[in-house]
Amino acid sequence: xxxxIRKISLALLLILVLTAVVxxxxxxxxxxxxxxxxxQGKEPYKIGAVLETSGNSSSLGVPERDTLLMLVENLNQxxxxxxxxxxxxxxxxxxxxxEAVMAVKKLIDMEVLAVLGCASSGPSMxxxxxxxxxxVPMVSMAAASSIVEPVNERQWVFxxxxxxxxxxxxxxxxxxxxxxxxxxxxxxxxxxxxxGKVAFTAAAKESGIEVVTxxxxxxxxxxxxxxxxxxxxxxxxxxxxxxIPPSASIITKNFRDLGLSIPLIHSHGVGNQKFIxxxxxTADGVILPIxxxxxxxxxxxxxxxxxxxxxxxADYQAKYNTPPNSFGGYASDAFNLVVNxxxxxxxxxxxxxxxxxxxxxGFIGVSGVFNISPQDHNGLDVDSMVxxxxxxxxxxxxx
Numbered sequence: 422x423x424x425x426i427r428k429i430s431l432a433l434l435l436i437l438v439l440t441a442v443v444x445x446x447x448x449x450x451x452x453x454x455x456x457x458x459x460x461q462g463k464e465p466y467k468i469g470a471v472l473e474t475s476g477n478s479s480s481l482g483v484p485e486r487d488t489l490l491m492l493v494e495n496l497n498q499x500x501x502x503x504x505x506x507x508x509x510x511x512x513x514x515x516x517x518x519x520e521a522v523m524a525v526k527k528l529i530d531m532e533v534l535a536v537l538g539c540a541s542s543g544p545s546m547x548x549x550x551x552x553x554x555x556x557v558p559m560v561s562m563a564a565a566s567s568i569v570e571p572v573n574e575r576q577w578v579f580x581x582x583x584x585x586x587x588x589x590x591x592x593x594x595x596x597x598x599x600x601x602x603x604x605x606x607x608x609x610x611x612x613x614x615x616x617g618k619v620a621f622t623a624a625a626k627e628s629g630i631e632v633v634t635x636x637x638x639x640x641x642x643x644x645x646x647x648x649x650x651x652x653x654x655x656x657x658x659x660x661x662x663x664x665i666p667p668s669a670s671i672i673t674k675n676f677r678d679l680g681l682s683i684p685l686i687h688s689h690g691v692g693n694q695k696f697i698x699x700x701x702x703t704a705d706g707v708i709l710p711i712x713x714x715x716x717x718x719x720x721x722x723x724x725x726x727x728x729x730x731x732x733x734x735a736d737y738q739a740k741y742n743t744p745p746n747s748f749g750g751y752a753s754d755a756f757n758l759v760v761n762x763x764x765x766x767x768x769x770x771x772x773x774x775x776x777x778x779x780x781x782x783g784f785i786g787v788s789g790v791f792n793i794s795p796q797d798h799n800g801l802d803v804d805s806m807v808x809x810x811x812x813x814x815x816x817x818x819x820x
Contacts, residue, residue, distance in 0.1 A: 465508040466501070466768055468493075468759060469528030470752075471538035471548065476516025477640055480666045480695040481540035484745060485562055485752035486511055489537065491740045492756045502763050514539055518547035529555050534768055537755045539563060540748060541665065542612040545580070552577050558774045560759055562751035564588070564690065565616035569798035579777055579798045581754040581788055583712070583805055585620035588689050590803050591710035592621070593628050595686070596659065602629065605657035607636045607648055607672065609664045617663030617688055633657050638668065645672040649679050659683050665690040670699030677703040684708060689806065692747035697814050704814065710806040712747045712788050715816040720807070729785050750787030757786065 470489055473482030493509040501507055510528060514521035521544035528536055529551070535558040539545045542565035549568070552559040553576070561568050561580040569575050569584075596604065606621060608614035618635070625632055634655040636648035649672070652660055660683055662672055669691045676685055687696075687709040697704045713720050717730040733753055737745040758777060765780065766772035781793035781800060789805025808819040 463505045466505045466763060467508045467510070467531060467533040469531065469533035469536045470509065470511045471514050471521050471524040471528070471536065471544070472511060473516040473540045473544065474513040477667065478516040478541040478665060480693055481748045484693065484749035485540050487741060488737065488745065488749040488752040489756055491736060492753060496760065502760060514544050516541065518544050521547050522551060525551050529557055534763060534770060535560065535759045535773055537562070537752065537759065542568060542616060546612050549575065549578055557770055558777060560755040562748065562755050563613070565612050566620060567612070567616055572796060572798055575798060577774055579793065581751045581758070581786070583689060583788065583801050584799050585616045587801055587803055587806060588710050589620045589624045591806050591808060592661065592686055593624050593630065595708065595808055596630055597628065601658045603631050603633050603656060603658045605634045605636065605652040605655055605660045606632050607638065607652070607660065607662045609640050609668060610637050611640055613665065613690060614663050621661060638672070640668050642668060643671060645675050646679065649675050649681065653679060653681055657683060659686055661686050663688045663690065666696045667699050670696050673700045673707060674703045689747065694746060697811065704811045707811045709809060711809050711816065712750060712805065713807055714745065714747055714750045714787055716807060716809055716818045719818040725785055725790060730787060733787050754786035754788050758784065758791070
C-alpha cells in the first residue's frame with residue numbers, strides 16, 4: 422500500500438515538474454520570438470535615385486551620389502525612419518535622357534516610395550511623364566523651371582536647385598547695379614540652356630536690357646570661338662553664359678583666349694570646383710549667383726542657413742576628405758525633404774506627395790529656406806543665392 426502511494430506521489434511529482442518545464446519553455450519561447458522580431462528590425466523604406474555618375478554631366482552627379490550615400494548611412498546608423506532602415510538604390514543614367522527613363526521605370530518596379538533625380542535638366546524632364554503616370558513623388562536636383570512648371574502638369578514633381586528665374590533675377594540686379602544695358606547671351610543646346618534663355622530673355626525685356634546677340638553651342642563642343650567672335654563684334658557690355666562643365670569651362674577659356682575684357686557672367690550651373698579646374702586658370706573674374714554653401718565662412722552668423730551649411734560641410738569633409746559643392750547640396754536637400762515627408766506621412770506615395778506640397782514651410786536646407794506650395798514646387802526665392810566672383814580659383818562674396 423505504501424509502495425503504491427509512493428509510486429503515485431512520484432508520478433504526480435513528475436507530472437508537475439514536466440508541466441512546469443513546459444510552461445517555462447513556452448514563456449521562454451514567447452520572449453525569444455519578441456526579441457527576434459526586434460533584432461530583425463522593421464521593413465525597409467525604399468528610395469531610388471537616378472544620377473549622372475558618368476558622361477558629360479558627371480561633375481554634377483558624382484557629388485550628389487556621394488552625398489546621398491553619406492546621408493543614408495548616417496540615417497540608418499541613427500535608427501532610420503521610425504525604426505525602418507532606408508534602402509537607397511542609385512542608378513546611373515550616363516548623362517542620357519533615354520537611360521534616365523529606363524532607370525526610373527526600374528526603380529518604380531522596385532516599389533520605391535520616391536525618386537530623387539536627376540542632376541541635370543534634360544534627364545529630369547525625360548522622367549516626368551513616367552512619374553506622373555505612375556504617381557510617384559520625384560524630387561529633381563536640376564535647375565530648369567520647366568521641371569516643375571506648370572505645376573498643374575507636374576503634381577508629382579518637385580526640385581531643390583534654384584530655378585532659372587531665381588538665378589536670372591540675381592543677374593539682372595547685378596547688371597542694373599553696374600549700369601550694363603547691352604548683353605550677349607550664350608547657352609547650351611539642351612533643356613538647361615533653353616530654360617535659361619527663356620527666363621533671361623523675358624526678364625531682360627522687362628528690365629530694359631537688350632540682348633544684342635544670342636549664340637547657341639552643343640554640350641559636346643570643344644571650341645566656342647566662332648560664337649565668341651560674334652560676341653566680340655556685337656558691342657555687348659557683358660556676356661551671360663548658361664552652361665555646365667565641361668562646356669562652361671571651355672567657353673570660359675575661349676573667352677580669355679580671344680582677349681574679351683567685358684564682364685563674364687555664368688549661371689549657377691558652374692557651382693563646383695570642377696568648373697574652375699577645367700578652365701585651366703582662366704576662371705578668375707567670372708561672376709555668378711550661387712548658393713551660400715560656397716561662401717559659408719563669408720556670410721553672417723545670423724543667417725538661418727549657416728548652421729545647416731556648416732554641419733553639411735563638416736560631415737562631408739570628414740567622410741570624403743574634400744569639401745562639398747552646391748550640387749551635393751541639392752542632393753542633401755532632396756534626400757532630407759523626402760525623409761521628412763516620409764516621417765510625417767508614412768510609406769504612402771500619395772501622402773508623401775501631399776506632405777511635400779502642403780507642409781514644407783520654413784524648411785532650412787543647404788540650398789535655401791524652402792517654402793513649397795501648390796503653386797510653387799521649388800519654394801526658393803532670390804535670397805537663397807548670393808553673388809560671387811572667382812578670385813585665385815576661390816569663390817569670393819561680392820558685397
